[in-house]
Amino acid sequence: MTIEILYEDGEALVIDKPAGLPIDRPRKGGDCLEDHLDSLKLGFQRRPLPVHRLDTDTSGCLLLARNPKAHKRFAAAFEAKTVTKVYHGILAGIPEEREGRIELALAKISSAEKGWRMIPAKKGKPSATDWRVVAEHEGRALVEFRPETGRTHQIRVHAASGIGIALIGDPVYGSRDGAPRTMLHASSIVVAREGKSDIAATSPLPADFAALGFPDPGSGDDA
Numbered sequence: 001m002t003i004e005i006l007y008e009d010g011e012a013l014v015i016d017k018p019a020g021l022p023i024d025r026p027r028k029g030g031d032c033l034e035d036h037l038d039s040l041k042l043g044f045q046r047r048p049l050p051v052h053r054l055d056t057d058t059s060g061c062l063l064l065a066r067n068p069k070a071h072k073r074f075a076a077a078f079e080a081k082t083v084t085k086v087y088h089g090i091l092a093g094i095p096e097e098r099e100g101r102i103e104l105a106l107a108k109i110s111s112a113e114k115g116w117r118m119i120p121a122k123k124g125k126p127s128a129t130d131w132r133v134v135a136e137h138e139g140r141a142l143v144e145f146r147p148e149t150g151r152t153h154q155i156r157v158h159a160a161s162g163i164g165i166a167l168i169g170d171p172v173y174g175s176r177d178g179a180p181r182t183m184l185h186a187s188s189i190v191v192a193r194e195g196k197s198d199i200a201a202t203s204p205l206p207a208d209f210a211a212l213g214f215p216d217p218g219s220g221d222d223a
Contacts, residue, residue: 001018001021001031001036003015003016003017003018003036003039003040004016005040005042006061006201006202006203007199007200007201008042009199010066011065011066011067011069011070012063012064012065012066012070012074012191012199013040013042013048013063013064013066014061014062014063014064014189014199014201015040015061015062015064016059016060016061016062016203017033017054017058017059017060017061017062017186018059019056019057019058019059019181019206019208020056020057020181021033021056022056023050023053023054023056023062026056033050033062037049040064044066046066046067048064048065048066049064049065049071050062050063050064051063051064051065051071051074051075051078052078052083052150053152054186055153055156055182055184057169057181057182057184058087058182058184058185058186059184059185059186059203059206060087060185060186060187060203060206061085061186061187061188061189061201061202061203062186063189063191063199073193074191077191077192078150081148081149082191082192083189083190083191084146084188084189084190085146085147085150085186085188085189086144086145086146086186086187086188086189087144087145087146087147087155087184087185087186087187088134088142088143088144088145088184088185088187088205088209088214089142089143089145089155089159089167089183089184089185090140090141090142090143090167090168090179090183090209090212090214091140091141091142091143091159091163091165091166091167091168092140092165092166092167092168092174092175092177092178093139093140093141093165094133094136094139094140094141094165095133095141095143095163095164095165097163098132098133099130099131099132099133100130100131100132100163101128101129101130101131102128102129102130102131102158102162102163103126103127103128104120104124104127104157104158104161104162105120105121105122105123105124105125105126105127106118106119106120106121106124106125106127106151106152106153106154106157107119107120107121107123107124107125108152117153117172117173118151118152118153118154118156118157119157119161120157120161125149125151126149127147127148127149127151127154127158128147128148128149129145129146129147129148129149129154129155129158129162130145130146130148131143131144131145131146131158131163132144135214137212137213137214138213140168140212140213141165142209142214143159143163144187145158145159153172153173155167155184156170156172156173156182156184157173159173160173160174161173167182167183167184168182168183168212169181169182169183170182170183178212179208179212180208181208183208183209183212185203185205185206185209186203187202187203187204187205188200188201188202188203189201204216205217
């Protein structure tokens with residue numbers, strides 16, 4: 001597996017994480033990002049380390065820090081909500097509204113039957129996402145999500161419980177039907193840095209989005 005590098009400088013990498021590649025080693029074993037970190041040293045002695053998380057199914061922009069000091073600064077930027085992230089996802093339907101803002105506190109629950117998942121809960125952690133429909137095709141909608149916070153499964157829960165329509169292929173909050181994976185893509189990330197240029201990277205929509213009728217706008221194809 002070749003991992004594309006979208007941005008590189010002395011303290012940061014942004015990679016285009018393939019769908020299906022977990023950040024951490026699965027309990028059952030198998031390939032994970034850790035297996036590729038040596039190849040991402042690019043002449044540095046240290047392995048780069050991920051600063052944030054993307055679900056296994058989610059493709060797109062993932063920020064890696066190339067030294068511990070940078071990792072600490074970038075993590076603080078995420079905590080301070082100064083990192084701008086844009087995601088695209090395909091909903092299994094078309095919402096009545098064209099855009100909106102979802103504010104739902106989220107909490108983690110677990111059961112023997114369903115495993116763990118996130119649910120809206122008054123005593124949960126606050127989360128907010130702005131969204132808008134950018135395209136429609138065959139009864140489905142391509143939606144741009146701009147999360148203000150970074151809770152686990154935030155966009156997936158906000159789609160299902162906030163908009164009221166789950167992402168296609170989401171086995172936890174919707175249905176596996178319609179796609180081989182949860183159709184969510186981290187399209188861009190911008191990290192502001194004091195005294196330095198921004199870390200900025202963009203990842204085009206992948207081929208499986210195009211297969212469902214939503215090619216990347218820059219590809220020249222029509223949905």
